Amino acid sequence: MSNTLTPEQKRKIEENRLKALARRAERLAQGNPQPLQNDLFSSKQQQHASSPTPQAANNDYFGNALPIPNRHFPTNEPQTSGPSASSKPPEVKPDASKGTFKANSFYGQNQGLTAQPSDKKTPKPPDTSSAGPAKKPTVSVRGKCVPHTEERFRVEVGYHAELIAVFKNIPSRNYDPVTKMWNFSLEHYKLLMEEAAAIPFVTLKALEGMEGLEISASSSRPKDAAALAALMKLCQGWQKPGAMVKGKCTLISRSRLEVDIGYHADVIGIFKQMPSKNYDMKTRKWSFLLEDYGRLLEALNDISAVEIEPLPRAVLQAFSSQFEQSHSKAAEVPEADLSAVDSTLTRSLMPFQQYGVNFAVSREGRLLLADDMGLGKTVQAICIAAYYRKEWPLLIVTPSSVRFTWAEAFRRWLPSVAADRINVVVKGKDSLRSGLVNIVSYDLLGKVDKQHLANPFGVLIMDESHFLKNIKTARCKAALPLLKAAKRVVLLSGTPAMSRPAELYTQILAVRPTLFPRFHDFGARYCDAKQLPWGWDYSGSSNLTELKLLLEESLMLRRLKSEVLSQLPAKQRKVVTVTTDGINARTKAALSAAAKELANGRHNVSLELNCGVYLCMSSLREYISDMLECGREKFLVFAHHKKVLDSISKELTDKGVNYIRIDGSTPSAERQQLCERFQFTHQSCVALLSITAANMGLTLHAADLVVFAELFWNPGILIQAEDRVHRIGQTSCVDIHYLVAKGTADDYLWPMIQEKMNVLEQVGLSESNISDKAECSSFHSKDPKQQTITEMFQRSFSEEDMDESVLLEAVNDWEDSEHTNSRPQENHFSASPSKKRRIEDYFSK
Template identity: 40%
Template sequence: MSVLQFYGASGNNSVKCSLISLERFQVELSGFDDGLINILKTIPSRYYNPQTRIWSFLIKDYELLLQKLEQLKPRIIVEQIPQFALKCIKATNQEVNIEFDKLDPVLAATLLPFQIDGLKFGIDKKGRCLIGDEMGLGKTFQALAIANYYKEDWPLLIITTSTMKTQWEETIVTYLPSIPILQVQYMITAKDYIGESKILIVSYDMMSRCCEKISQRNFGVMIVDESHTLKSFKSKCFLSAAKVASKAKRVILLSGTPALSRPSELYTQLSLLDKSFFGSFYNYSQRYCDAKITKFGRDCNGHSNLQELEVILAKKFMIRRTKEQVMKSIPNKKQEVITLDTKLNELTEEDRKCLNILFQEYQMQKGVNKHAALLTFFGETAKIKIPAICSYIKPLLSRKDKFLIFAHHKVMLNAVENLIKLANIKYIRIDGNTTTDQRKYFIKKFQTDDKYLCAVLSITATNAGISLTAAKLVLFAELHWNPSILSQAEARAHRIGQEETVLIQYLLCPGTADDAIWPMLQEKQRTLSAVGLCRDSFETVAIKKHKSSSDNDVLSQSAITNYLTPTKKPKLESDVFDDGLDEILCKSVIEYNDSKDAELLDDGLDDLFCEIEF
């Protein structure tokens, strides 16, 4: 192979520069150019990787390289590192000495060493930061510590989901006893008087509906819990939060999953912390979202320069630690994929034909139609998997060990619940119908009463805000579109307070929508991992096969025959979806969490699906 073939075709070449760390940047070449290669060889700190064909240099040599590349213009086009990125890495961090007398003594005594580091980070960023620690590491304590440190700037506004209201109130009362309870208020209606509250807790829905009233209160410190909820800059939630944040001196964002699937979801959160840093979403998307012009408009769902974005996040905006990094005492978790025998061969010829049609339609479709076809396939998969799931769970009920089982569709939740009832086992179920008081009662029962062995949980209603460390086994009867949501669900058991290794098992059925969703999750993990927002990898998870005998089958395949009926594709607007239903799912979760009619929903999603015309 010639040198020319090795690099690619010659011609009008480009050079793209991007950061790979605080000390080094890399140079990617679009093609071979002898003069360009000779210049790169003259830079003292050069390093060439023959596997990736990428050059890298010390930051101190960046200006020197640009000067030497000037002589190759216009033959060589240079894509430079943005000025905001260079300015960011050149900024020096000041040594932070925490004045602990500014903190409530009870809260100060509670903070673990890594949480104190989180407080230092927040102080270094002048109270405008994103605490992105993995789920279960006490982001609430760190946020309250930063807010308490800047108490002179209060009143304090806490924006959260309605299901987390109780947890915030209890934490404040317990760990900030210096704040009179009468000065801690939860806004219930738009008519509530909020003029004298030192701490106001509002739901996302209430903030959207009462933005003007809340903004007039001029909150100096603002905590945004589950800040990834604001991922869409067109949403009313984000626009309201941005208006309030523009007046706040300190803004603290909390999210164990800052980006659910792509870099574009980070921009809204980062703009709350520093609106002018990137200049505009256009600049951000061009650099980090691989923005392209399509026949439908500008597509910003891609990703580019992720190493550079990770460097900027860590330097300017976000602190993120994993359990393995900061809590050596937390036992490990072990992930497994269990492939179940769905006995598809026992279906009638008509039902098998219907299943094949759904799968083929999904494979053939593109764009929005592909998403719609997958949604239909996903719904049918829940019904198909019921016998295999119940067959797998039945032996577990006789072991007397506590476990969690997550599902998405109501038909699956009901089937599992009925199985447990028949076994005469005590259990809890939490889904969209469960009120805040009921959640609290159920969680306490599961954690403290040895007779309660199983927790039947909706993925979308329980992936955050609860601790179920009494369980050592976590089962997923169904998947979710986002790996971050699955990680959050895993963390209900694998978190501070867990004393034993947690086994996570994903129960997949070949020949169903699991075959399409699992690779999608792996691809999203790769993207999030590149920007430092995901440590797990489903590509390395051990795979085990489970084959149930006919004697142990709880339900026969004939019992679900009537579920498999041909359906029409859902009629959905093209602007609803972005990369596979993430937007519509997120929207539904917000509606469940914040709706005053939340008790009418099942798990925050099924009602939405039922509204789709087939």
């Protein structure tokens, strides 16, 4: 088939093109107040032939249109001659249905408009400066609330992105894919209407029978939602492509905003008219109270040569009450009723921890608790979860190394929860919903059964929530559906963002999805987004003061140790239970022999230490790795055996972590150099120390965390090792973490240490917090809140009833099953001997 057009096809194409040009001329003539003469194209063109401006304007209207030939528009349609026909423009009638003017159709009418010779120049459009082009009307969305069931209502409304984001933030939401409508519980009717009223151009008709309900906002929303809607409308369409001067508004405090803009006389004049104006001579910027923001922005928008970027929508929502009347201090957080929570827990809360629980309740159980490390985020989270106990089951997602630590914490602080109702997920095949309290690691979260999505958890705790910083990771993809479905979400992290603001977005999305439904809006405002040839770069940072204020007002609570130091004890000790996964039959046999000798009193300390630590080497390394990932820049790790020190050294080297090591082989001349390197480096650094070789004579107070990877039989040595950090020059509370392997010789070593401490304390020769130097006594004075090391040991093990009879019973069970479906691990033991060997043979180096 030939692709050449026939003459008839060419003729029709030309006619259609000319008809289109004629119709465009009719539309342009619509805005011309003068009569359209028959020489519209030729006379106007000749009149302005010498002016380049009309020709340039003409190009904007017609683009690449071809010149009009010297003949009538359609040759096959009748034409009317005479003055009346040639001098009158096409009749224009209003279209009542659309509220705009519409030209009559070109087809089927006796039109007298003809094209005159134009010397092959594009005709100039009529002057429309007086009338201007019609603005596109703002699209508004209207809907209504109707009954759904006896206790629920549904919203019948068209699609609106911001409104859908509000729907997803309502706790009782439910989407019906059949009707494609959302329904909610009646108890959240007022909340939904308040949120929807704050969205510009969205109107929802009240539910029948609730028309008289006053839709007033909470402390974070304005009393008059219409004022917020008007303010948001004022912030729309602020871009002005032809603006000569550009600036932006940023929040600098809870009550004031700052305008960063170049010099413009009219702008300065407006600034001086504002009642709350203030000029900073250092920054050379003007600031104003938030209550003047509306008047200021309205006045600046009237200057065509000035473009001002307004405050983002999230700031308007979070500080809505401030735009009516500015207050420098935040409203007091009401005290929560914790009468239903176990008294064991509520009596143990420090004042700042009590405030953290109150803050969470005031935010309806959705917050990011970003307290500094060592301030008891775990205790606060357990109390918050207990407050919403009626909404359980509870899910806790945590690093794998502290799963059992969370289980121990629940058994200790919530004795009303039976131990068999606490479910720790150990394998991917384990059920995630078999307990009232369910604990799972980030790694296993994506491997467990997906049936939990159909029946979501009511309360969700995400420990170390900065693990979700990358939305593309498997752990984040597995967690986000749970976070969206949960009614209460508590995120815990001492370092929510490790390096850049972009890492905060997923956590903000989990707690308050309506703040920034789109990541680009967040990135453009706070990540200094730049468009590069290959895409957008969000690795920067900008407007950080505003971001901090926004987070604190809407979802985040963060306290540093320096702020609550007066409420803290000098030292905070924590017993961390580590697992001994993968114990094979031969290992169990060795433990059986060790337990028998321990029960008979014939124990060897070095063997006990070997027995406990060699079985949990992987857990020790994993725990130290978690500390590094959690943002601990400097901390001490004490161990006793060379094999343990070597194993940790290898782990740090493989991860590229900067560290120092001091053990018995370190020359005395190098010790001080290593200590100074640790003290004054600005990089992350770990001090790997031998308990016996580095427990005295060293000052390492640049750190505030001490981790004991192994126990030692002498408690005085442990206290001396703690005081490498807790000494003159330390300005923070010191955290002491003892890693203990249950089911090993550690269970006997703790009581032995306790007995030795009791003997020393009875004769007044030892205290848990006594200093090794007299001049430090004022700094290390006995704190009434500080627990003695004896009390800590007693509390940790008295509940376990690990007496000799229980251990010997376990030994018998182990011996009966030592040959059942277990494969020896090469790294622990050699081949099975032909005759029975003593315990020393199993643990000899």
